[in-house]
Amino acid sequence: MDISLQKVEYRYQANTPFERLAIIDVSIDIPSGTFLAIIGHTGSGKSTVLQHLNALLKPTAGKVVIGDKEVTADKKQKNLKDIRQKVGIVFQFPEHQLFEETVEKDICFGPMNFGVSMEEAQRRAKVAIKQVGLSEEILSKSPFDLSGGQMRRVAIAGVLAMEPDVIVLDEPTAGLDPRGRKEIMDMFHALHKERELSTVLVTHSMEDASKYADHIVIMQKGEVYKKGTPEEIFSSPEGLMQLGLDVPEVVRFQKKIEETFHIKFSQTCLTAELLTEEIALLLKGGEQK
Amino acid sequence: MNKKKLVQLENVSFQYPLETGFALRNVSFDIYEGEWLALVGHNGSGKSTLAKLLNGLQFPQEGTIKVNGMLLSEETVWETRKKIGMVFQNPDNQFVGTTVQDDVAFGLENNGIDREEMVERVKYSLEKVKMAQFLDQEPHHLSGGQKQRVAIAGVIALRPSIIILDEATSMLDPRGREEVLETVRELKENHHMTVISITHDLEEAVKADRIIVMNKGELYREGSPEDIFQMDEELVQLGLDIPFPVKMSKLLKEQGVSLSRHFLSEEELVEELWTSHYKK
Numbered sequence: 001m002d003i004s005l006q007k008v009e010y011r012y013q014a015n016t017p018f019e020r021l022a023i024i025d026v027s028i029d030i031p032s033g034t035f036l037a038i039i040g041h042t043g044s045g046k047s048t049v050l051q052h053l054n055a056l057l058k059p060t061a062g063k064v065v066i067g068d069k070e071v072t073a074d075k076k077q078k079n080l081k082d083i084r085q086k087v088g089i090v091f092q093f094p095e096h097q098l099f100e101e102t103v104e105k106d107i108c109f110g111p112m113n114f115g116v117s118m119e120e121a122q123r124r125a126k127v128a129i130k131q132v133g134l135s136e137e138i139l140s141k142s143p144f145d146l147s148g149g150q151m152r153r154v155a156i157a158g159v160l161a162m163e164p165d166v167i168v169l170d171e172p173t174a175g176l177d178p179r180g181r182k183e184i185m186d187m188f189h190a191l192h193k194e195r196e197l198s199t200v201l202v203t204h205s206m207e208d209a210s211k212y213a214d215h216i217v218i219m220q221k222g223e224v225y226k227k228g229t230p231e232e233i234f235s236s237p238e239g240l241m242q243l244g245l246d247v248p249e250v251v252r253f254q255k256k257i258e259e260t261f262h263i264k265f266s267q268t269c270l271t272a273e274l275l276t277e278e279i280a281l282l283l284k285g286g287e288q289k
Numbered sequence: 290m291n292k293k294k295l296v297q298l299e300n301v302s303f304q305y306p307l308e309t310g311f312a313l314r315n316v317s318f319d320i321y322e323g324e325w326l327a328l329v330g331h332n333g334s335g336k337s338t339l340a341k342l343l344n345g346l347q348f349p350q351e352g353t354i355k356v357n358g359m360l361l362s363e364e365t366v367w368e369t370r371k372k373i374g375m376v377f378q379n380p381d382n383q384f385v386g387t388t389v390q391d392d393v394a395f396g397l398e399n400n401g402i403d404r405e406e407m408v409e410r411v412k413y414s415l416e417k418v419k420m421a422q423f424l425d426q427e428p429h430h431l432s433g434g435q436k437q438r439v440a441i442a443g444v445i446a447l448r449p450s451i452i453i454l455d456e457a458t459s460m461l462d463p464r465g466r467e468e469v470l471e472t473v474r475e476l477k478e479n480h481h482m483t484v485i486s487i488t489h490d491l492e493e494a495v496k497a498d499r500i501i502v503m504n505k506g507e508l509y510r511e512g513s514p515e516d517i518f519q520m521d522e523e524l525v526q527l528g529l530d531i532p533f534p535v536k537m538s539k540l541l542k543e544q545g546v547s548l549s550r551h552f553l554s555e556e557e558l559v560e561e562l563w564t565s566h567y568k569k
């Protein structure tokens with residue numbers, strides 16, 4: 001399912017003294033199957049963009065097209081239910097939303113709310129729990145007896161059980177240790193491939209964005225500052241650094257090498273391995289490229 | 290080193306009610322006055338439990354904890370807490386005020402600080418964490434990162450001799466995190482405070498004076514950042530990670546680039562590559 005934001009503007013509490021412009025003139029295309037990362041500071045408008053992706057917010061100007069549905073300021077929306085089912089959002093600390101007596105009931109809650117039969121919901125729960133890397137035995141347990149990492153996986157399984165076409169992740173690795181972080185991100189990457197999903201990742205982590213995403217959108221003060229492939233985005237890291245945004249460690253390191261050696265590598269290396277090869281080559285040759 | 294021991298843990302074990310395993314087992318170490326100690330370890334390694342014990346929110350079943358030479362117990366806990374300021378991982382758990390400034394003032398009021406001084410300290414600490422323009426907002430309407438800033442301001446205002454940060458910057462973006470940590474570092478220097486930071490952030494741990502690695506409730510290793518990050522793959526096995534400059538040093542060595550050691554800072558690594566390899 002394609003999603004497209006076209007010149008979207010959003011004002012919180014519009015037409016009141018508290019009105020606050022959150023995003024303006026935001027255009028982003030998310031064709032089916034894309035892995036998109038949205039990056040920006042706290043307050044850059046990422047979360048506002050995120051809430052437009054399944055019509056939790058309606059733009060105050062511009063247009064959001066989700067599949068065959070259009071969401072605009074002046075149109076009364078019908079059938080938002082369809083959209084919500086097809087675009088699943090995993091919010092920050094999703095484990096805080098667990099509430100049922102058993103893991104199975106918790107996972108089934110979403111799909112059943114959308115009219116799926118209990119048998120079908122239970123079947124989906126079995127599939128989803130395995131996809132998040134947990135065993136079926138956990139289904140009969142109380143979600144509150146699980147570890148933090150397991151609870152997060154259960155919450156994610158609940159979103160997967162809706163069988164969405166698009167999955168939106170808001171800082172999915174916050175609070176996890178480095179191993180947990182890698183496991184969760186690898187899992188989303190595998191799901192993205194297996195289920196042929198569109199994935200939208202909202203994150204502070206440039207590392208994750210450059211490693212997993214096909215496309216990156218950088219938000220700054222409510223506007224799209226830059227968009228492109230990771231290579232395009234990080235080929236000129238200076239602008240990002242001036243804005244106080246992070247660049248991946250490997251890009252930062254390449255820049256330091258280039259400045260010290262007064263050279264320019266032929267490519268922007270996005271992995272440490274690639275950069276190592278370039279540096280080794282440089283040192284062995286001892287000549288400029 | 291003849292630094293003063295501020296906190297002493299001896300053979301501390303702790304088990305949560307209804308849990309079969311120990312959250313902490315036989316942990317002993319000292320915390321020295323004026324140091325920045327980073328506590329690292331996988332989720333569930335016992336780091337946060339340690340923080341709770343240090344602040345007397347829980348008491349060990351076995352072993353002892355002394356703060357400034359005084360045994361931490363139900364009787365002395367109030368005395369101890371005056372010295373220790375704690376910032377929790379989830380700031381929602383520690384908001385009490387209806388506005389940001391009331392919240393920061395709460396601890397000061399409890400400690401009987403003069404009104405004049407209180408107003409000044411509230412202003413100062415909120416400015417320090419860049420939240421001064423939010424004085425009259427409700428804490429619960431702030432973003433995760435902003436809440437963490439307010440929680441840290443609350444502790445800064447109290448000027449305790451020990452600050453415990455339990456993943457207190459996890460919801461901030463990288464720049465915000467660096468700003469807040471810089472503020473704490475500055476305060477630490479100016480007011481001679483001791484900082485215990487529980488963190489997954491390796492860049493922060495690299496800057497600590499000392500690191501303690503926890504694993505499955507036990508103290509796995511303690512040492513300087515230099516020592517700890519030479520552990521390489523062992524750290525990955527423990528669910529942690531290796532700082533980027535160390536990773537890079539390793540990869541370069543594998544590619545046949547000789548290096549005198551594994552570097553903890555990018556600058557030092559670039560410097561060595563430049564001076565010892567690039568002849569022109």
